[in-house]
Every structure is written in structure tokens, then in C-alpha cells.
Amino acid sequence: PINAPEWKWNASIKWDSPMGGLALNYRHVDKFKWYDGIWEGIIGPYDIFDLHYNYMLTENLEFSVSALNFINDSHKELIGGAEMGQQVIMRLNSIF
Numbered sequence: 001p002i003n004a005p006e007w008k009w010n011a012s013i014k015w016d017s018p019m020g021g022l023a024l025n026y027r028h029v030d031k032f033k034w035y036d037g038i039w040e041g042i043i044g045p046y047d048i049f050d051l052h053y054n055y056m057l058t059e060n061l062e063f064s065v066s067a068l069n070f071i072n073d074s075h076k077e078l079i080g081g082a083e084m085g086q087q088v089i090m091r092l093n094s095i096f
Contacts, residue, residue, distance in 0.1 A: 009028050
């Protein structure tokens with residue numbers, strides 16, 4: 001396919017306990033050529049590790065925090081786009 005690496009793969013592991021849920025995700029993308037109008041270049045390779053934690057505070061309120069790309073493998077996922085780095089996201093979800 002156009003603008004896609006020959007190889008990319010994902011792996012994840014998840015653990016649920018009374019202290020909350022924990023998940024570790026890994027994504028690998030090989031180096032590939034990108035062509036889109038005036039944008040042309042090489043993307044990758046890059047490896048991303050994400051860590052997610054969630055905990056039910058009450059029956060209707062869930063807290064979660066995610067550390068995305070926590071090893072800070074700075075990379076671009078498309079030519080002309082922003083460079084991707086670390087992110088930390090915290091959420092409170094109401095369930096009703």
C-alpha cells in the first residue's frame with residue numbers, strides 16, 4: 001500500500017487487580033517512504049511504549065492516567081506533520 005511500512009506490529013499485556021488495571025502497549029513501525037502531493041520523505045523506524053493505569057474511585061467514577069511514548073522516541077508519523085514525543089493524559093470518566 002501507498003505510504004505504509006512493509007512491517008509494523010503491536011504487542012500488549014494487561015493486568016487487572018483490586019488496586020486497578022495496568023496495561024503496557026508496544027508498537028514498532030519500520031522505515032518507509034512517504035509521498036503525498038508536495039510532501040515526500042522517509043518516516044521511521046520508531047518504537048513506542050505506552051503505559052495505562054485505571055482505577056474505579058466509586059461505582060460511577062473512574063480515574064485513569066496514560067503515559068504515551070514514555071521512552072520519548074521522538075519521531076514523525078507523517079511528512080509535514082508534527083514531531084511526536086512524550087505525553088501524559090489524566091482523565092476522570094463518569095459512568096451512568
